[in-house]
Amino acid sequence: MFRAVLLLLWLGLACLPTGPAAAQAIRITDKHGDHSFAQPPGRVMALTWSLAEQVIELGVTPVGVADVDGYTTWVVQPPVPDGVANTGLRGTPNFERIAELQPDVILLGDRQEAFIPQLERIAPVLQFELFSEGHDNAETARRTYLTLSRLFGREAEATARLAQLDTKLAGLADKLAAAYGDGVLKVSVVRFAGATSVRAYGANSMPEAALTALGIESAWPQPVSKWGFVTRPVTEMGGIAEGIVFYIGPLEMEEEVLNSPLWNAMPVSSEGRLHGLDPVWTYGGVFSIGYLAELIAGKLLEIAPR
Amino acid sequence: MSLRLAAPLLIALALAHVLIQGPPPLGQVLAYGLGHEAADYRMILFRDAALPRTVMALLVGAALGVAGSLLQHWLRNSLASPTTLGIASGAWCALVAATVFAPALAIDGGFWVACTGGLVAALLVLVIVGPRGMAGLPAILAGMAVNLLFGAVAQALVLVENQRVRDLGLWAAGDLQQNGWGEVLTLLPLAACLIAVALLLGRPLALFRLNVEVASGRGLSLALYGPVIAGMAIALTAAAISLVGPIAFVGLLAPNCARLLGARTSVGELFGALVVGAGGLLLTDAIAASVSTVTRDIVVTGVVSPFLGAPVLLLILLRRRLADRRPVAQAVPVTPGIAPHRIVAILAVLGLGLGVLAIFLGRSEAGWVWTSPDSMAVSFRWPRVLTAAMVGVALASGGVVLQTLLRNPLASPEIIGISTGAGFAVAMATVLTGSAIADPRPVSIMGSLAVMCLILFILRRGHHSTLGVIMMGIAAAAMLDAGLAFAISTGGDEVYTFLGWLAGTTIYADANSSLVLLGSVCALGAVLLALARWLDLIALGPEVAGGRGMHVALAQMALFGLAGVLVALATAAIGLAPFIGLMAPGFARLLGAGRARMHLIMAAMIGASLMIVSDWIGRMAFYPIQIPAGPGAAVIGGAYFILVLRRRLS
Numbered sequence: 025m026f027r028a029v030l031l032l033l034w035l036g037l038a039c040l041p042t043g044p045a046a047a048q049a050i051r052i053t054d055k056h057g058d059h060s061f062a063q064p065p066g067r068v069m070a071l072t073w074s075l076a077e078q079v080i081e082l083g084v085t086p087v088g089v090a091d092v093d094g095y096t097t098w099v100v101q102p103p104v105p106d107g108v109a110n111t112g113l114r115g116t117p118n119f120e121r122i123a124e125l126q127p128d129v130i131l132l133g134d135r136q137e138a139f140i141p142q143l144e145r146i147a148p149v150l151q152f153e154l155f156s157e158g159h160d161n162a163e164t165a166r167r168t169y170l171t172l173s174r175l176f177g178r179e180a181e182a183t184a185r186l187a188q189l190d191t192k193l194a195g196l197a198d199k200l201a202a203a204y205g206d207g208v209l210k211v212s213v214v215r216f217a218g219a220t221s222v223r224a225y226g227a228n229s230m231p232e233a234a235l236t237a238l239g240i241e242s243a244w245p246q247p248v249s250k251w252g253f254v255t256r257p258v259t260e261m262g263g264i265a266e267g268i269v270f271y272i273g274p275l276e277m278e279e280e281v282l283n284s285p286l287w288n289a290m291p292v293s294s295e296g297r298l299h300g301l302d303p304v305w306t307y308g309g310v311f312s313i314g315y316l317a318e319l320i321a322g323k324l325l326e327i328a329p330r
Numbered sequence: 331m332s333l334r335l336a337a338p339l340l341i342a343l344a345l346a347h348v349l350i351q352g353p354p355p356l357g358q359v360l361a362y363g364l365g366h367e368a369a370d371y372r373m374i375l376f377r378d379a380a381l382p383r384t385v386m387a388l389l390v391g392a393a394l395g396v397a398g399s400l401l402q403h404w405l406r407n408s409l410a411s412p413t414t415l416g417i418a419s420g421a422w423c424a425l426v427a428a429t430v431f432a433p434a435l436a437i438d439g440g441f442w443v444a445c446t447g448g449l450v451a452a453l454l455v456l457v458i459v460g461p462r463g464m465a466g467l468p469a470i471l472a473g474m475a476v477n478l479l480f481g482a483v484a485q486a487l488v489l490v491e492n493q494r495v496r497d498l499g500l501w502a503a504g505d506l507q508q509n510g511w512g513e514v515l516t517l518l519p520l521a522a523c524l525i526a527v528a529l530l531l532g533r534p535l536a537l538f539r540l541n542v543e544v545a546s547g548r549g550l551s552l553a554l555y556g557p558v559i560a561g562m563a564i565a566l567t568a569a570a571i572s573l574v575g576p577i578a579f580v581g582l583l584a585p586n587c588a589r590l591l592g593a594r595t596s597v598g599e600l601f602g603a604l605v606v607g608a609g610g611l612l613l614t615d616a617i618a619a620s621v622s623t624v625t626r627d628i629v630v631t632g633v634v635s636p637f638l639g640a641p642v643l644l645l646i647l648l649r650r651r652l653a654d655r656r657p658v659a660q661a662v663p664v665t666p667g668i669a670p671h672r673i674v675a676i677l678a679v680l681g682l683g684l685g686v687l688a689i690f691l692g693r694s695e696a697g698w699v700w701t702s703p704d705s706m707a708v709s710f711r712w713p714r715v716l717t718a719a720m721v722g723v724a725l726a727s728g729g730v731v732l733q734t735l736l737r738n739p740l741a742s743p744e745i746i747g748i749s750t751g752a753g754f755a756v757a758m759a760t761v762l763t764g765s766a767i768a769d770p771r772p773v774s775i776m777g778s779l780a781v782m783c784l785i786l787f788i789l790r791r792g793h794h795s796t797l798g799v800i801m802m803g804i805a806a807a808a809m810l811d812a813g814l815a816f817a818i819s820t821g822g823d824e825v826y827t828f829l830g831w832l833a834g835t836t837i838y839a840d841a842n843s844s845l846v847l848l849g850s851v852c853a854l855g856a857v858l859l860a861l862a863r864w865l866d867l868i869a870l871g872p873e874v875a876g877g878r879g880m881h882v883a884l885a886q887m888a889l890f891g892l893a894g895v896l897v898a899l900a901t902a903a904i905g906l907a908p909f910i911g912l913m914a915p916g917f918a919r920l921l922g923a924g925r926a927r928m929h930l931i932m933a934a935m936i937g938a939s940l941m942i943v944s945d946w947i948g949r950m951a952f953y954p955i956q957i958p959a960g961p962g963a964a965v966i967g968g969a970y971f972i973l974v975l976r977r978r979l980s
Contacts, residue, residue: 123706
């Protein structure tokens with residue numbers, strides 16, 4: 025009996041210090057090591073677009089995002105909430121403006137480490153390595169999202185949203201399977217860079233991650249690269265014997281690109297296997313994969329044989 | 331070079347160029363020739379991609395070669411070319427601006443946009459050096475400065491509109507890929523007409539080469555022919571650039587190669603330049619096309635051409651056929667009627683005042699505010715203002731030294747390649763490591779030092795030194811453009827950081843780095859001031875200086891080394907800031923700076939003020955977006971040259 029009481033006491037004491045202390049400090053590991061936050065930061069600033077996307081997708085409204093106008097044109101989804109301040113270009117952030125907005129944490133992406141000493145005087149800085157030839161960009165995006173969810177104390181919401189995303193992707197894959205039947209569907213995504221060159225999204229790209237999630241194979245495989253794209257001559261697209269190619273808008277030179285004799289002679293064009301997609305960001309976070317998948321699947325269902 | 335040799339050579343090169351793009355489907359080509367429809371994709375590829383690319387390379391090479399020869403005849407200057415006179419850069423900048431602000435105009439009227447830009451650049455060079463300066467090195471020096479001016483403006487546009495510019499394919503400077511015959515057929519009639527007219531102008535061109543006075547004596551109306559020849563060269567350049575983008579070196583090297591190969595008459599040189607230009611571009615493009623098949627990303631022709639052109643330029647330099655050794659007059663100081671020490675005092679007050687304004691006056695959420703000294707904004711601003719000022723001092727004193735050493739009031743740090751070399755090093759580091767380096771400063775220092783070593787090597791070679799140093803600058807600038815095009819085409823988001831640095835941004839300055847810069851610039855400046863007497867002696871000419879017991883070569887090397895380190899420090903701190911090193915010494919002369927000591931002090935103060943203002947404009951003009959100091963410096967530079975023009979006219 026006495027022993028049992030002692031044991032209970034000991035157990036009780038052992039539990040005491042760990043419980044509340046663990047709830048107090050949030051430990052986040054970024055590119056440069058461990059950082060500790062006493063409480064979830066309220067005022068967030070994202071100086072690169074893919075982190076802005078992830079923050080917004082956590083249901084957190086950032087106080088500032090780099091080049092908001094550019095974001096609205098090129099990233100589009102998810103929309104930046106009203107009232108978010110522009111913190112300057114991504115390559116030349118406006119430190120004074122950032123300081124004036126009094127953030128609690130500043131989020132940096134690739135190649136912004138030169139600004140850390142200055143920004144650390146304003147608020148704690150977290151830098152994430154988002155795109156690299158040495159890791160899986162899509163996998164990293166998911167991990168970064170979960171890390172951010174711990175920072176903002178929104179793990180439950182993040183898990184739920186990721187599950188939602190996976191369900192959505194699986195649902196789209198099923199619909200495609202139903203529409204296209206058996207056999208492997210082949211699709212590739214490109215962005216035109218002028219009338220004669222094209223950026224082909226291949227291994228380690230967000231579009232390819234979306235295609236894989238939809239159960240689609242690449243129609244024009246490309247080697248691994250840091251950002252997931254390679255620049256190739258348009259003429260090489262003539263070698264795409266089967267499958268569908270999507271090009272991402274906005275395409276201002278549509279006339280020059282798509283009306284040339286050469287282009288019209290390409291199997292992918294003459295056989296009607298080329299389609300445009302609405303603007304969507306191809307260097308985003310984990311939810312950009314969802315937006316890409318939605319656009320691709322939507323178009324594929326629209327043009328399905330039946 | 332005889333026609334009998336040239337024609338088979340060109341045909342062989344053209345054939346090789348077609349074949350290198352993939353073997354043509356011979357059976358189908360035959361069937362197509364007999365009137366059958368082109369059915370297979372391989373046949374279409376041959377007809378609409380390979381053949382037009384070959385013809386395009388031929389045409390563009392010929393056009394640029396002839397344009398270069400025309401300019402070299404007109405100015406009697408073997409370094410004249412569309413690139414070295416700033417014409418190509420002006421045309422390209424106009425095209426980029428039109429694409430960003432009026433896309434429809436750029437697509438439909440690209441040729442006219444490019445023509446306008448090229449013409450503006452040529453006129454600017456004319457304004458800077460005056461009609462008499464066009465024949466010698468001054469035109470080239472001014473042309474390189476104008477080249478950097480338009481480069482800075484184009485870079486600023488690319489920086490702000492990067493995403494769009496890349497999607498429009500503007501990065502592809504010097505891309506000869508074709509997707510049909512449309513562009514070839516646009517260029518063909520224009521280029522053919524202009525080239526034919528040029529070949530018919532043999533007699534007047536030959537007279538131009540002889541001498542202006544002789545030509546007038548033979549009844550040749552120079553007032554008529556001069557602008558016609560220049561206009562034709564600009565039109566040829568604009569036509570080529572509006573279709574394929576800038577390609578360095580063809581216009582400069584083709585006429586020089588033609589002369590090296592033995593072209594004696596004007597028509598001979600024009601024809602030789604045509605053949606060498608066309609053949610050279612075919613060769614360059616064939617290399618680009620072959621390399622592209624094995625690399626992960628496309629390598630465009632404009633990226634390859636400097637790597638081939640620079641060694642050829644060096645080769646020509648070693649053959650010493652570029653005989654332009656006109657003495658260049660030093661700018662005479664003006665006496666404004668105020669004692670120099672008073673002017674120094676006024677400049678000091680002005681610089682300090684501007685510094686204080688730049689630190690405390692700024693924009694915020696609430697509009698324009700006079701910021702309190704203990705605010706965070708001020709703690710960010712003062713290192714930037716101090717860095718800008720020190721960069722101004724470094725570039726200005728570097729400019730004074732270089733102008734004295736090269737005995738030319740238009741020499742300036744940015745046009746002899748020290749800063750452009752640094753830019754090239756950073757661009758290549760971006761390409762080779764696959765990502766932009768986070769902090770460009772260390773690589774920048776290495777690039778500058780490498781160029782400096784090369785320049786010191788050239789200086790040791792003796793009396794052709796000035797020319798060699800300037801050619802070094804030409805080569806470095808072309809390499810920078812190529813590296814930049816490649817970095818933008820293969821890079822992702824990281825290009826933003828890189829472009830910001832390249833256009834002269836003080837964003838990397840913090841308290842420590844700015845104080846270190848202050849210390850090193852002051853120390854080097856003090857040494858320069860102590861050596862000011864050497865500068866005065868060298869300004870009198872090497873013979874006089876040697877006569878007074880001075881070891882001229884040693885002094886030159888020491889002074890050059892000092893100036894080089896100053897410029898390297900400035901470039902590492904903020905990147906490229908065109909015109910400061912050219913303007914500040916010139917302004918100081920306008921204010922009456924005579925002896926080297928006074929010239930150094932005044933120029934340094936003016937340089938500091940100019941940089942403070944340029945940086946402030948960049949930080950405030952598009953708030954909350956901050957752009958680099960380069961474009962601001964360029965705008966002030968434009969105003970300065972108009973001032974110089976007004977002075978010349980009055």
